[in-house]
Amino acid sequence: xxxxxxxxxxxxxxxxxxxxxxxxxxxxxxxxxxxxxxxxxxxxxxxxxxxxxxxxxxxxxxxxxxxxxxxxxxxxxxxxxxxxxxxxxxxxxxxxxxxxxxxxxxxxxxxxxxxxxxxxxxxxxxxxxxxxxxxxxxxxxxxxxxxxxxxxxxxxxxxxxxxxxxxxxxxxxxxxxxxxxxxxxxxxxxxxxxxxxxxxxxxxxxxxxxxxxxxxxxxxxxxxxxxxxxxxxxxxxxxxxxxxxxxxxxxxxxxxxxxxxxxxxxxxxxxxxxxxxxxxxxxxxxxxxxxxxxxxxxxxxxxxxxxxxxxxxxxxxxxxxxxxxxxxxxxxxxxxxxxxxxxxxxxxxxxxxxxxxxxxxxxxxxxxxxxxxxxxxxxxxxxxxxxxxxxxxxxxxxxxxxxxxxxxxxxxxxxxxxxxxxxxxxxxxxxxxxxxxxxxxxxxxxxxxxxxxxxxxxxxxxxxxxxxxxxxxxxxxxxxxxxxxxxxxxxxxxxxxxxxxxxxxxxxxxxxxxxxxxxxxxxxxxxxxxxxxxxxxxxxxxxxxxxxxxxxxxxxxxxxxxxxxxxxxxxxxxxxxxxxxxxxxxxxxxxxxxxxxxxxxxxxxxxxx
Amino acid sequence: xxxxxxxxxxxxxxxxxxxxxxxxxxxxxxxxxxxxxxxxxxxxxxxxxxxxxxxxxxxxxxxxxxxxxxxxxxxxxxxxxxxxxxxxxxxxxxxxxxxxxxxxxxxxxxxxxxxxxxxxxxxxxxxxxxxxxxxxxxxxxxxxxxxxxxxxxxxxxxxxxxxxxxxxxxxxxxxxxxxxxxxxxxxxxxxxxxxxxxxxxxxxxxxxxxxxxxxxxxxxxx
Numbered sequence: 001x002x003x004x005x006x007x008x009x010x011x012x013x014x015x016x017x018x019x020x021x022x023x024x025x026x027x028x029x030x031x032x033x034x035x036x037x038x039x040x041x042x043x044x045x046x047x048x049x050x051x052x053x054x055x056x057x058x059x060x061x062x063x064x065x066x067x068x069x070x071x072x073x074x075x076x077x078x079x080x081x082x083x084x085x086x087x088x089x090x091x092x093x094x095x096x097x098x099x100x101x102x103x104x105x106x107x108x109x110x111x112x113x114x115x116x117x118x119x120x121x122x123x124x125x126x127x128x129x130x131x132x133x134x135x136x137x138x139x140x141x142x143x144x145x146x147x148x149x150x151x152x153x154x155x156x157x158x159x160x161x162x163x164x165x166x167x168x169x170x171x172x173x174x175x176x177x178x179x180x181x182x183x184x185x186x187x188x189x190x191x192x193x194x195x196x197x198x199x200x201x202x203x204x205x206x207x208x209x210x211x212x213x214x215x216x217x218x219x220x221x222x223x224x225x226x227x228x229x230x231x232x233x234x235x236x237x238x239x240x241x242x243x244x245x246x247x248x249x250x251x252x253x254x255x256x257x258x259x260x261x262x263x264x265x266x267x268x269x270x271x272x273x274x275x276x277x278x279x280x281x282x283x284x285x286x287x288x289x290x291x292x293x294x295x296x297x298x299x300x301x302x303x304x305x306x307x308x309x310x311x312x313x314x315x316x317x318x319x320x321x322x323x324x325x326x327x328x329x330x331x332x333x334x335x336x337x338x339x340x341x342x343x344x345x346x347x348x349x350x351x352x353x354x355x356x357x358x359x360x361x362x363x364x365x366x367x368x369x370x371x372x373x374x375x376x377x378x379x380x381x382x383x384x385x386x387x388x389x390x391x392x393x394x395x396x397x398x399x400x401x402x403x404x405x406x407x408x409x410x411x412x413x414x415x416x417x418x419x420x421x422x423x424x425x426x427x428x429x430x431x432x433x434x435x436x437x438x439x440x441x442x443x444x445x446x447x448x449x450x451x452x453x454x455x456x457x458x459x460x461x462x463x464x465x466x467x468x469x470x471x472x473x474x475x476x477x478x479x480x481x482x483x484x485x486x487x488x489x490x491x492x493x494x495x496x497x498x499x500x501x502x503x504x505x506x507x508x509x510x511x512x513x514x515x516x517x518x519x520x521x522x523x524x525x526x527x528x529x530x531x532x533x534x535x536x537x538x539x540x541x542x543x544x545x546x547x548x549x550x551x552x553x554x555x556x557x558x559x560x561x562x563x564x565x566x567x568x569x570x571x572x573x574x575x576x577x578x579x580x581x582x583x584x585x586x587x588x589x590x591x592x593x594x595x596x597x598x599x600x601x602x603x604x605x606x607x608x609x
Numbered sequence: 610x611x612x613x614x615x616x617x618x619x620x621x622x623x624x625x626x627x628x629x630x631x632x633x634x635x636x637x638x639x640x641x642x643x644x645x646x647x648x649x650x651x652x653x654x655x656x657x658x659x660x661x662x663x664x665x666x667x668x669x670x671x672x673x674x675x676x677x678x679x680x681x682x683x684x685x686x687x688x689x690x691x692x693x694x695x696x697x698x699x700x701x702x703x704x705x706x707x708x709x710x711x712x713x714x715x716x717x718x719x720x721x722x723x724x725x726x727x728x729x730x731x732x733x734x735x736x737x738x739x740x741x742x743x744x745x746x747x748x749x750x751x752x753x754x755x756x757x758x759x760x761x762x763x764x765x766x767x768x769x770x771x772x773x774x775x776x777x778x779x780x781x782x783x784x785x786x787x788x789x790x791x792x793x794x795x796x797x798x799x800x801x802x803x804x805x806x807x808x809x810x811x812x813x814x815x816x817x818x819x820x821x822x823x824x825x826x827x828x829x830x831x
Contacts, residue, residue, distance in 0.1 A: 010732050012710070038636075065707070336684055379636045380710055380733060381683040397710065397733055400686050401740065 008361050008404075009384065009396040012066070020068055021391035022046050022061065026328045026371040027192070029385065032083030032094045034062065034110055040376050041069070042385060043096060045078045060098065062110065065378050066395070070110065076100035080193035084207040086223045092204055095223065099190040104209065106223065116226050118213055120185030123158050128184055131161075135180040139173055158186045188213025192245035192259075196220060199252050208251050212242040212259060218269060218276075220251065232274035234259050234267050240276075242267075244289040248296070256312070258298055260289035266298065268312060279314035288329025292340055295356075299342055301326035307344060307354065318357045324348050330372040334382070339404060343384070345369035351386065353404070360404040365394060478585070478597040485516065486586070486595040492520035494548065496586055496596045504605025505562040511584065513545060514553040523547040524590070529558060530583040535575050536602070537561045562605035571605055580604070625672040627810050630692050632741060633702030634710060634733060635681035638759040641793035642702060643667075643678050646803070661685055662692075669800075670807050676700075686737065693746035697810045698753050700802070701741070703734055703776075705758040705766040705790065710734055735776050742781065753809035754786045755802050761790035762797075785809050 028045040035041070042063040049056045058077050062070040080099045085092055096107040106114040130145050137145070149161060157165075160179055167175055191214045195207040208229065209221040220230035229251070234240045242259040249255030249271075257269040259276060264285055267276035279298070288301040297317060298310045305322040324346040332341040332353070341361075342354045347368050353361035367388040377383035382398035448455050486494045493516040501508045509529075515522045525545040529538055538560050548554050560582065564571055580603075586596040631639045640659050644652050646667040659680040666675055677692050679685070704710075710733040741747065756778070758769040769788045773779070778786055787805045791798035 010736055012732055378710070379634065379707065399736055400683055 008399055008402040009363065010399055012395040012397060020063070020066070020393050022387050022393055023048065023389075023391045024371050024387055026330060026373065027080040028078055029371055029373040029387070030081045030083045030096070031373065031375045031377055032096060034083075034094060034096065036091050036093055039064065039378055042373070042377060043081060043083065044371075044387075045074060045081055045098070046071075047077055060096075060107075060110075072110070074098060074100065075105070079190055082193055082195050082209065084195050084209065084223065085204050087206055094204075097193070097209055097223070099193040099211065101189050102187040102213070104190065104193070104211065104221070114226065116221065118188060118190065118211060118217075118219060119228070120158075120183070120187045121215060121217075123184040123186055124152060124156060126152065127157060127161055131180070131184050134176050139169075142172060142176075143169075156186070158184050160184065186215065188215030188217060191241065191243055194245050194247050196247050196255055197250045199250055210245065210247050210257060212245050214241050216240050216242065218242070218257060218259065230271070230274070232257075232269050232276065234261065234269075234276045235265075235278060236275060240265055240267065244286060246289055246291040246298075248291045248293050256291060258289060258291045260286045260300070264302075266300065266310070266314075279312065280310055280316075282308075287326045288344070290329060290331050290342060292331065292342070293333065294340055299329070301329050301344055305346075309357070320354075320357060322346060322352075324350065327368055327370060328372055330374055332374045332384070334398075334404070337404065341404060343372055343374070345372060345386075349388070355404050363396065367392065477593050478583070481594050481597045482599075484596065484598055491588065491595070492517035492522040492548075492550070494522050494525070494586060494595060496584065496598060498584060498598065498600045500560075500600065500602060504603070505564050507560045507562070507602065507605075509558045509560050509582065509600065511556050511558070512553050513548055513556070513586065515548040515550045517550050519550065521547050521549060524588055525595075526587040526589060527556060528585045528587055528594075529560075530585065531560070531581075532579065534572055535563055535580065536582060537563060560602070562602070564605065577604070625811070626675065627672055627698065627807065628675045628677070628696050629698040629700060629806065629810075630677050630679065630689075630696040631700045631702065632679055632689055632737075633681050633700075633757075633759075634704065634707070634737065635683070637681060637702040637704040637707070638757075638793040639681060639700075639702045640678055642700070642757060642759070642791070642799060643676055645793060645796045645799055646674075646676075658682065659685075662688060669803055672807055674803075674807075689741065690744050690746065693741075693744055696752065697813070698755065698806050699741070700755045700757060700806065701738060702757045702759050703772060704760055705769075705772060706760045706763040707734075738776060742784075748783075751784055751813060753806055753813065754781070754784055755806045756786065756788035757793075757798070757802055758788060758790040759793055762792045762795070766790075 022044055024044045024047060028047065030043050031040050032043050033040050034043065044061050044063070045058050046061050047056070047058045056077060058074045059071050060074050060081075061068055078098045078100050082097045083094045084097060086095050093108060095113075096110070098105045098107065103115050103117040105112060106116070126148060130149055133145060134142065146165060149157065149165060154162065160182065161184070164172065164175055164179075190211050192212040194210050196210050198206045198208055207223075209223055211219045211221060212234070213219075216234040218230075218232045218234060219228050221227075222229045234242050240261045240263070243262045244260035246258045247255060254271050259267045259269065261267065262285070264282040265278055266280045266282075266286070266289065268279050269276045282300070282302050284303040286300055286302055288299075290299040292299060296312055298312065300308045300310065301322070302308065303325060305325045307320040307322055307326070309317045309319070311317055322344070327345045327347055329345070330343040332343055334341060339355055343351055344354065345351045345368070349365040349367050349369065351363040351365065351369055351372070352359055353363075363386075365386060365388060367390060369386045370389045371387040373385040375383065377385065377395075380397055384396045384398070386394040386396065388394070484496050495514040495516055497512045497514070499510040499512070501510065511527060513522075513525065513527075525548065527543045527545060529541045531538065538558060540558055543556055543558070545554060545556065562571060581599045581601050584596075584598045584600055585594040587594050631643060633639050635658060640663070641656050643665045644656065646669055647665065648667075659678055661680055662685070663678040664675060665678055666673065668674070677696065679689050679692065756769070756772070756776075758767065758772045760766055767775070769790045773788050778788065787802065787809075789798050789802045789805075791802065793799065
């Protein structure tokens, strides 16, 4: 009970008044101000498939608040119901569009007022030929003719022919005689429908209808004159049968239609082209598809069970492992918060709310949710209607003070807590987090774009100034400790002497380090040699010295090779007696300033023979 | 008339002025209720949803009341809390026929059921009321709250006893409250409620003055 108070959703108790049962799908539910009185009602198709009657039937039900106010039978099983405004005349009257089989029925004030049927495709030449012959030829030749048709792909035949092929011999003749004059054409059933706003995103703008048929065709229907204003195909081959649809944009400017097919493909259609472009293909079936309006990403739930997010180019942005099979998916546009949540209903009754990749809320219902709907209902703006598989309706209202924030830390913690093998795979394959661009970064980038030359110049000036300062500091440090005896009083005094043996080009440089103290040990010493690379090469320039005990001198030797020109076997011209020297530095670890810095003058090298 | 009023103002040295806040969900009838209190020539015939808030001024029972008519739409409800500081009384209007945002368990007026309902099943009316009562600007003040169970003429409206039980008004201990059913269109029950509210505010002002006076005198004694 205490947790119920902290929840983000207020539960509206329908109670035992009259338990309303409603078996429906998300696409067959809509919210509409059908009576034009400002009270938004819930419209849903109640589909009864397991009735005692042989024919499955459907009813259009209208709920005012929690009460069933009206119901009327539908002439078939609907695939989708949409409420839309067709013009801008006042008072604005919504029109309810119900897609049944190959036609869309339009209702105004809940009275039927128009029926639109999608155009038929031209039939195959062979099929037309067969239908021309069938009525005039004798019955015994029919078998041969029908055999021809059986070779054709079943999906490419008209419904009339499909039915004929199923009939037995004696039923055929009567069927042929009754149907011989009807046109032979292939009509696609509407499998998905949604609204596309015509111009702006102002409240209740006039809309067009987007229809997708099982022949793979997509139409945009203008519901005033009932003309098709846009026609396209899902993709170049016929087998891609769309089942899910999501639309974004406005018809007049630009729009995008994303279609999910039955075999796991996702296709993107734009206004400019009329053939879909495959953007991704999953091996498992899709259960939900959304094109999110804000960041233009495509969210998909699959039977794997995964929750995946793709860019419009088909790049996987992230994926999440779900605990159970996703049943339906719903976008929740929270305009007052400026975010869009995605609700995913899972098998078993859990409904999860995602903000991008983060789980921000969760509802648990006693049963699997079959359909969800969100929007303004009645007088309240943020109402979520959930229908379970047994037909129970749950209504949840979003609390006004609710804020959804992507809690990255909590998400990571929960991910760690319930880490499973498959989850680890999902995480490994997801993309790394990229920090967001700060405003300073964006401003600087813009400034650099504008004044590229000047900013490059000033950067170079600053770089050289830095190098100059560094070089000056180095010289100062070396010069200040230029002696053969270390002057640092805090450590044991050390003396360095050098001796060069050999006549060239290979020399041997002997260094003697002597501890002048009587009781202190000189430890952690490093000898560093530095010479002009063009004049001398050294295989080893650095030596870590062992601890130098008082009185016992330490001798180290280095190999130095003078660089000679390969052709004339002479030292390079830049080598003069003044700069023919090697700098020796005695360093103590942890100190930036050398203890001793000395220059060893090198004798002139003899030519190598 | 204007002169007379001015004269009356001059004679009455201290005139009672009260600021009240009118809250409630959208479509509950706040503006319609205030419309009833206005002079006949100022009343408007058509009510439209309030945007933001409106300030209405009217005279009743010898007091000048400044009423803040707050919009009840979801996106304007966050404006309510800004008015809490300078209000002396609150009118909370409830649409007693709006079952969806109100919850229905209140039908059974069984105490046990009601408490479980009020704990576990807050709906929008209750939720918004709780937000108002828990606001820091109000929770430590004794601001009288008047509830109107509006639209009592509708057939499926709830009685004020049931509303009080459903909202758990018994739990409001630190503030005086009163509920009356009303019909804003005919004006039924409205005057009774405002009468109570004005009395309460007067009482609160008086007791406040007394309190400050006694404090004052005690200081002098010291």
